[in-house]
Amino acid sequence: MDTTLSQDLDGMFWLAVAGCCVLALLALTLVLSPRNREDRQRIARMQALGSAEPSADKAKLQELVHRRQSHHWSDRIPYVGGLNTRLMQAGLYLSPTMVLLGCAVLTLVLAAPALVLAGLPGLAGAVAMGFGLPLMIIDARRKKRVETFANQLPDALDLMQRGLRVGHPVSVTIGSVGKTMPDPIGQEFRMLSDQITAGDYLTDAFNDLANRMKQEDMDYLSVSISIQHGTGGNLADMLGVLSKVIRDRIMMRRRVKAISSEGRISALLLSALPVGIYVTTSFTAPDYYGGVSDDPLFRPIAVIIVLLVVGNALALRKLVNFKI
Numbered sequence: 001m002d003t004t005l006s007q008d009l010d011g012m013f014w015l016a017v018a019g020c021c022v023l024a025l026l027a028l029t030l031v032l033s034p035r036n037r038e039d040r041q042r043i044a045r046m047q048a049l050g051s052a053e054p055s056a057d058k059a060k061l062q063e064l065v066h067r068r069q070s071h072h073w074s075d076r077i078p079y080v081g082g083l084n085t086r087l088m089q090a091g092l093y094l095s096p097t098m099v100l101l102g103c104a105v106l107t108l109v110l111a112a113p114a115l116v117l118a119g120l121p122g123l124a125g126a127v128a129m130g131f132g133l134p135l136m137i138i139d140a141r142r143k144k145r146v147e148t149f150a151n152q153l154p155d156a157l158d159l160m161q162r163g164l165r166v167g168h169p170v171s172v173t174i175g176s177v178g179k180t181m182p183d184p185i186g187q188e189f190r191m192l193s194d195q196i197t198a199g200d201y202l203t204d205a206f207n208d209l210a211n212r213m214k215q216e217d218m219d220y221l222s223v224s225i226s227i228q229h230g231t232g233g234n235l236a237d238m239l240g241v242l243s244k245v246i247r248d249r250i251m252m253r254r255r256v257k258a259i260s261s262e263g264r265i266s267a268l269l270l271s272a273l274p275v276g277i278y279v280t281t282s283f284t285a286p287d288y289y290g291g292v293s294d295d296p297l298f299r300p301i302a303v304i305i306v307l308l309v310v311g312n313a314l315a316l317r318k319l320v321n322f323k324i
Contacts, residue, residue, distance in 0.1 A: 083135075088212045090142035091184055099134065106130040145184050146215050151250060152185040153217055157243035164236040171196050188213070203229050217246045256322050267316035274309045 107130025114122035163173035
């Protein structure tokens with residue numbers, strides 16, 4: 001018994017050492033990466049272009065350059081792919097490499113006790129939790145932030161429309177939205193204003209914003225700006241019409257959400273009920289399933305039941321979610 005425990009401790013020690021070496025190598029690669037040198041050069045050029053505008057300070061330019069990095073090696077990893085875009089949408093100005101390093105550290109912290117308490121299954125659970133939990137938090141923050149942005153967009157367009165009607169340039173109305181409206185749309189429009197000040201075309205700046213947010217109404221705005229820029233027309237009227245359309249879409253989404261609330265609660269309860277019954281029965285009467293677990297038909301039937309429960313949950317989810 002003592003020999004086995006000693007071997008487990010030795011294995012965990014060398015596992016921790018190997019993990020620390022990998023993390024140190026990744027951190028060194030991040031620090032010495034040619035991308036960092038390119039970023040610093042790009043920041044210097046943008047500072048030179050935007051030196052006449054007080055708002056284009058170093059911190060905002062660094063933020064702008066960081067957010068415009070659309071490609072990263074993590075994009076090729078399943079589930080993790082697109083992490084750079086997800087971080088931008090969540091308003092977290094972190095490098096994907098640093099996030100993955102943090103996930104690796106969390107995994108190592110959880111792996112040692114999990115390996116001792118539950119062996120290899122515990123180690124698998126530690127890896128799933130170490131990488132899955134931070135990514136789930138990022139996705140939840142991203143969803144909330146994008147939804148808030150979509151709800152603020154009609155008011156931002158109305159503010160731009162009023163500014164254009166009194167004779168202000170487009171860049172001034174964009175800056176006004178960034179200064180007067182709360183985050184996240186205020187933050188995004190401040191970035192948009194600094195990007196235009198740094199020398200980007202108006203259409204390219206709006207395209208970058210649409211690519212960052214990945215929000216349908218923002219895509220409509222970007223396309224409208226591009227069409228108006230190429231063909232001409234009254235931009236104020238176009239923003240007014242687009243604001244009304246987006247506000248009507250938001251109201252329709254809220255009505256559908258309210259009408260389907262009972263169905264969503266029913267779907268949640270029906271999906272969780274089999275799992276709850278299984279867990280409760282396993283604790284209160286362990287022999288209820290344990291007495292028949294050795295039967296040859298037990299595993300095939302259990303697999304079929306699990307597949308039916310998952311299929312039921314997916315079908316109910318499809319029935320109570322509507323895209324508008």
